[in-house]
Amino acid sequence: MNLPPIITSLLDTDLYKFTMLQVFLHRFPGATGEYHFKCRNRGQQALSALQSEIEAQIAHLCTLRFLPEELAYLRTLRFIKEDFVDYLELFQFRPRFIRVAPSPDAAGELVIVARGPLVHVMLFEIFVLAIVSELNFSRHDRERCLGEGRRRLRDKITQLKDFGKEPALSHPYVFFDFGTRRRASREWHEEVVSTLADAVPEFFKGTSNVDMARRHALVPIGTMAHEYLQAHQAFGCRLRDFQRLALENWVMEYRGDLGIALTDVVNMDAFLADFDLYFAKLFDGLRHDSGDPVVWGEKALAHYESLRIDPRTRMLTFSDALDFPRSFALYRRFAGRTRTGFGIGTHLTNDLGVEALNIVMKLVICNGNPVAKISDAPGKTLCDDATFLAYLRQVFGLPSAPQA
Numbered sequence: 001m002n003l004p005p006i007i008t009s010l011l012d013t014d015l016y017k018f019t020m021l022q023v024f025l026h027r028f029p030g031a032t033g034e035y036h037f038k039c040r041n042r043g044q045q046a047l048s049a050l051q052s053e054i055e056a057q058i059a060h061l062c063t064l065r066f067l068p069e070e071l072a073y074l075r076t077l078r079f080i081k082e083d084f085v086d087y088l089e090l091f092q093f094r095p096r097f098i099r100v101a102p103s104p105d106a107a108g109e110l111v112i113v114a115r116g117p118l119v120h121v122m123l124f125e126i127f128v129l130a131i132v133s134e135l136n137f138s139r140h141d142r143e144r145c146l147g148e149g150r151r152r153l154r155d156k157i158t159q160l161k162d163f164g165k166e167p168a169l170s171h172p173y174v175f176f177d178f179g180t181r182r183r184a185s186r187e188w189h190e191e192v193v194s195t196l197a198d199a200v201p202e203f204f205k206g207t208s209n210v211d212m213a214r215r216h217a218l219v220p221i222g223t224m225a226h227e228y229l230q231a232h233q234a235f236g237c238r239l240r241d242f243q244r245l246a247l248e249n250w251v252m253e254y255r256g257d258l259g260i261a262l263t264d265v266v267n268m269d270a271f272l273a274d275f276d277l278y279f280a281k282l283f284d285g286l287r288h289d290s291g292d293p294v295v296w297g298e299k300a301l302a303h304y305e306s307l308r309i310d311p312r313t314r315m316l317t318f319s320d321a322l323d324f325p326r327s328f329a330l331y332r333r334f335a336g337r338t339r340t341g342f343g344i345g346t347h348l349t350n351d352l353g354v355e356a357l358n359i360v361m362k363l364v365i366c367n368g369n370p371v372a373k374i375s376d377a378p379g380k381t382l383c384d385d386a387t388f389l390a391y392l393r394q395v396f397g398l399p400s401a402p403q404a
Contacts, residue, residue, distance in 0.1 A: 003053070003135065006131050006135075006185075007064065008064075009064070009070065009211045010064050010088075011066070011070045011074075011211035012180070012211040012212075013126040013180065013211075014126050014178075014180055014209065015209075015210050016228075017122065017123055017125070019222060019224065019258055020227065023228070023253045024119050026084075026253060027253075028231070031118040031235070031366060032115075032368065033114075033116070034114070034365035035113070035114040035122070035363055035364065036384065037110065037112035037113070037128065037360075038361070039110070040358040040359070040379075041355065041357055041359075047109065048102040048103065048110045049108075050132070051102060054100050054110075054131060055100050057135070059095060061127055061131075062092070062094065063092075066089060071085050071089055073210075073214045077220070078257065087119075093120075093123070097115060097116035097120060097124075098112070099113050112128060112132075114128070125181075125227075126180055126181050128361055130180055130181055130186070133181070133182050133184065134183070134184065134185045137184040137185055140354050144353075145184070145352040148352050148353035149184070149353070152351050152352070160324065161200070164202065169336045170312065170335060171336075172202075173340070174203060174205040174340075175203055175204060175205070175324075175344055176204075176221045176341065176342070176344070177189075177204075177206070177208065177209065177343075177345075177349070178208045178319055178343035179192070179345040179346060179347075179350065180208060180345075181359075182345060182350050182358070184349060184350045184352055184356070189209070192348050192349055193207055193212050193216060193218070205218075206220065207220065208220070208222045221343070223250075223258040223259070223261070224246075224260075224261070226265050226363075227362065227363040228250075230366070231246075232245050232246040233366070233371045233372070233392075234367040234368075235366075244274050247279050256282070259284030259285065260284060260285050260287050260317055261283045261285075261286055263275075263288065264289050264291065264376045266392070266396050267374060267376045268291065268299055269299075270396045270398070272299065276307075281309070285314045285316055285317060286314075286315075287317040287318075287343075288317065288318045288319065289319050289375075290320055293318050293330055294330070296376065297318075297333065297334050301334075301337060304338075311337050312338055314338055316334060316339070316341075318342050319342070319343035319344075322344045323344070324344070327342040362382045364382070364384045370383060370384060371383070372385075372388060374389070374393065374398065381401065
């Protein structure tokens with residue numbers, strides 16, 4: 001099946017790709033990076049059969065440029081600098097920086113590698129994941145799946161309205177769409193966002209997708225991802241200091257804007273050891289993306305209290321494999337003591353009665369050196385160099401990884 005172009009706008013990506021890119025462009029413009037695709041589903045769904053279609057979609061992606069109205073929109077965001085928009089005006093993907101091939105090691109698996117200047121190749125990630133996800137979805141009965149998806153979306157709206165009848169806590173319940181990378185299709189993503197914006201505006205407060213935020217007058221949501229902190233492992237500081245350097249560079253770039261920090265590139269305990277009073281005052285809150293969210297949240301609140309910062313003035317954002325019942329439970333647990341927000345992805349944009357792909361495209365090399373994410377969940381550890389991973393664990397005093 002040959003689909004029409006899946007990506008038709010370079011704004012059809014997550015805000016944090018732009019916010020991270022702006023820091024790298026200003027502070028490390030000569031950095032290089034390498035990103036590897038990984039599918040966590042068993043059997044990988046025979047994705048190698050999609051190779052030619054993926055290559056065709058990437059070829060189309062490489063023809064796109066930012067449009068004047070898209071650049072004008074980015075200029076309205078106060079944290080986006082004029083010189084950065086000038087860079088984007090000149091930007092165009094180059095196909096020589098990305099390779100798609102069947103895996104030489106496992107039948108049916110797919111290799112996708114983006115390698116080159118970091119300020120170029122880092123933007124491939126969301127687009128490639130959305131392309132693979134939509135091509136995989138196209139194998140299914142589209143009308144049957146959309147019918148089931150609409151039924152489930154109506155159920156979710158009912159859940160939200162029923163939840164809204166509960167007594168209010170100190171802070172309101174708010175959630176955001178984080179579903180670009182694993183969506184079933186661009187059209188379905190659009191339908192979900194527009195439906196939620198119309199049906200539950202009291203709860204639905206934004207989307208990570210910049211194009212949809214622009215066209216639906218929503219707030220674009222996002223700050224940093226793992227790759228931002230991982231890259232700092234290769235930027236010349238002592239490895240033990242990479243989190244502090246990453247946070248300091250963020251503060252210097254954004255001067256009070258975009259103040260939600262991601263905590264699990266090593267793990268929560270290692271992050272809090274670096275997140276001292278200086279950073280705790282400069283950042284508005286923290287984001288959870290792995291491990292037990294209740295344990296994580298309690299550690300965060302205890303840390304703020306130990307620094308004599310009122311947790312009610314801070315925000316905890318949860319974004320790890322959430323659905324609405326899980327987010328309601330976390331809200332009930334924490335919203336009386338702090339502000340909360342919930343980033344919901346696959347459960348919104350790829351819940352149509354068929355198995356969604358659990359796919360990522362992660363930074364594994366920066367400036368010729370390995371980088372790693374350990375996280376608060378063993379299954380989310382990512383690193384292609386076992387020696388470097390062991391060294392990172394040693395530097396932060398973590399136990400060795402269990403042997404498979």
